[in-house]
Amino acid sequence: MPDPTVTGAAMRIVKLLVGRPPQTVSDLTKATGVTRTAVTEQLGELVGAGFVERRTQRLPGRGRPRHLYSATNTSLTVLFANNQHLVVPAVWAAIEELGGKAMVSKVLHRVSRTLAEHYQRRIVSNEPKERLRELIELLREEGVLVENIEEDGQLVLRKRSCPFVSMLDKNRSVCCIDQEMMTAVVGRPVRRIACRHDGDPCCTFEIVRDE
Secondary structure, three states: OOOOOOOHHHHHHHHHHOOOOOEOHHHHHHHHOOOHHHHHHHHHHHHHHOOEEEEEEOOOOOOOOEEEEEEOHHHHHHHOHHHHHHHHHHHHHHHHHHHHHHHHHHHHHHHHHHHHHHHHOOOOOOOHHHHHHHHHHHHHHOOOOEEEEEEOOEEEEEEOOOOOHHHOOOOOHHHHHHHHHHHHHHOOOEEEEEOHHHOOOOEEEEEOOOO
């Protein structure tokens, strides 16, 4: 599933680079049959998107150095996104089949803890509401589609994108990952008040109020 910000012509360049040694502009011009200018523009687009990396190779003598281009791991994720919808559920089903529900629970808790540790080290506030606000900003920086709104003095997090959608099973066990992670990061219980799998537009979370 190509990134909508990258043209189809540029994604063709990515497919030529994946799994091959670094290529020059001349190599890619010959392979695509388009002009050198067009290839150069597409490579600039791909480097900017993080799908291609460029390094400079200095040649012997006084000749000008040349640029070599190769595909990044990010491009692999984009190119083979559809395949992940087959592989990830298969891995998830194997964990449950081989380890049972107890193993599934352990895996979920470990994932939640790992994610929480990733964000905790970057949050400086001590107040739960501000910690949640900082978490929202960190998620945005990572490309997560997330919004925050104030309702009756309560900060509500609306998570529009879901990285676990391909792992969803009939028991929705993966749905606890975000909730547990947020609880650990905020330092107060966080509850989910809406879920996309119940027909809501997105999953929504809030800090549990004091009784």
